[in-house]
Amino acid sequence: MMLALLRKELLALSRDPHALAALFIMPAIFIVVMSLALKDVYSPPMNRFDYGIHVRESSIAATRFVEHWEKTHGLARRLEADWTRALNRGDLAYVLVLEKDLMPALVSQQAPQSPVVRLVTEPGLAQSALRSLRAELAGAVSEMRAAALAVMRGESATPQVAIDAFIASEVNGDKRVIPNAVQQNVPAWLAFGMFFVVTAISSLFIQEQRDGTLARLVSIGVPARKLILSKAVPYLLINAIQAALMLAVGVKLMPLLGGDALSLAGIHWPALMLVLASLSVAAIGFALLVACVVRTHAQANTVGPMLNILMAALGGVMVPTLVMPAAMQQIAAWSPMNWGLEGLLSVLVREGAIADAWPWAARLLIFGGVSLLLASVFFSRRIRA
Numbered sequence: 001m002m003l004a005l006l007r008k009e010l011l012a013l014s015r016d017p018h019a020l021a022a023l024f025i026m027p028a029i030f031i032v033v034m035s036l037a038l039k040d041v042y043s044p045p046m047n048r049f050d051y052g053i054h055v056r057e058s059s060i061a062a063t064r065f066v067e068h069w070e071k072t073h074g075l076a077r078r079l080e081a082d083w084t085r086a087l088n089r090g091d092l093a094y095v096l097v098l099e100k101d102l103m104p105a106l107v108s109q110q111a112p113q114s115p116v117v118r119l120v121t122e123p124g125l126a127q128s129a130l131r132s133l134r135a136e137l138a139g140a141v142s143e144m145r146a147a148a149l150a151v152m153r154g155e156s157a158t159p160q161v162a163i164d165a166f167i168a169s170e171v172n173g174d175k176r177v178i179p180n181a182v183q184q185n186v187p188a189w190l191a192f193g194m195f196f197v198v199t200a201i202s203s204l205f206i207q208e209q210r211d212g213t214l215a216r217l218v219s220i221g222v223p224a225r226k227l228i229l230s231k232a233v234p235y236l237l238i239n240a241i242q243a244a245l246m247l248a249v250g251v252k253l254m255p256l257l258g259g260d261a262l263s264l265a266g267i268h269w270p271a272l273m274l275v276l277a278s279l280s281v282a283a284i285g286f287a288l289l290v291a292c293v294v295r296t297h298a299q300a301n302t303v304g305p306m307l308n309i310l311m312a313a314l315g316g317v318m319v320p321t322l323v324m325p326a327a328m329q330q331i332a333a334w335s336p337m338n339w340g341l342e343g344l345l346s347v348l349v350r351e352g353a354i355a356d357a358w359p360w361a362a363r364l365l366i367f368g369g370v371s372l373l374l375a376s377v378f379f380s381r382r383i384r385a
Contacts, residue, residue, distance in 0.1 A: 052078070121133075192308065193246065203297060275343035286336065
């Protein structure tokens with residue numbers, strides 16, 4: 001009986017190729033578009049910004065500062081008389097203004113009464129880029145001040161010791177992993193794509209109810225739990241194909257389009273399979289629950305996608321949780337889509353094992369199991385009505 005029910009479901013799915021194509025193409029498009037669009041947000045290209053330097057008073061200190069900055073950021077653009085207009089138009093990303101009395105301020109033991117180096121940016125510069133520029137500017141001024149004070153003490157200012165020589169940064173773990181837009185968006189939209197099966201399941205469920213298919217199956221004694229299970233199993237296969245396709249997009253397609261590549265080298269495959277299977281169970285359980293609650297095609301095409309978008313917005317798919325306020329991060333922790341995203345990140349980015357992925361997988365499995373149980377209850381009531 002179960003084999004016959006599964007064959008029926010697969011036959012019904014094959015008759016709607018457009019819905020199947022949407023399940024695969026839609027998340028892949030989101031991965032490509034969002035990864036390329038947000039590439040520079042995750043890793044701002046400081047050395048590719050167009051910028052200018054406005055020197056209000058020529059001095060040895062100003063000349064050395066310009067030489068030092070241009071070594072790492074490229075040549076500065078020639079500024080027009082009213083360079084603020086170029087900033088407002090976005091022609092320049094930023095302008096460094098070297099004020100008068102730069103040299104006296106550098107060699108003074110006291111803090112200057114007003115800043116002698118100003119960073120003026122265009123209105124749309126990302127906050128991450130602004131913070132990086134301020135940090136670089138602080139380092140450059142510190143190096144120049146140290147060199148100037150050495151000269152005042154009669155010491156040699158050369159060779160100049162860079163601040164970078166005193167600082168090191170590293171990522172904890174056996175292998176260094178630098179997060180990028182692809183590593184965020186592949187897991188995020190993979191989770192969203194899996195949950196998007198709610199539309200296909202709900203629409204098919206409503207159609208079978210209207211055609212009387214469900215009523216006939218119940219009349220010949222098919223148990224409700226088998227009907228629910230027969231609808232879940234085919235979508236496990238669909239979600240597996242989705243996952244393989246989304247990972248392939250990150251690994252193979254994104255580098256060809258100029259984006260970063262998703263690396264699968266060194267990941268714990270059993271942990272990845274656990275998270276993907278748990279995510280699939282949660283997505284299908286949620287989809288069946290919605291399908292058993294809605295009554296019309298209009299409801300199926302509205303309620304399911306609306307809940308998906310809400311879970312994605314709150315769960316860190318559309319906006320990473322790391323940029324959310326603390327209150328929003330607490331809310332995100334209740335989104336099943338966030339559980340799937342964090343589980344995938346723990347394996348794909350942090351190279352975690354089963355122990356690291358299990359807390360997220362357990363939440364997904366509990367959510368999926370409860371959803372399937374509720375779906376069976378609502379389905380049993382519906383077929384008896």
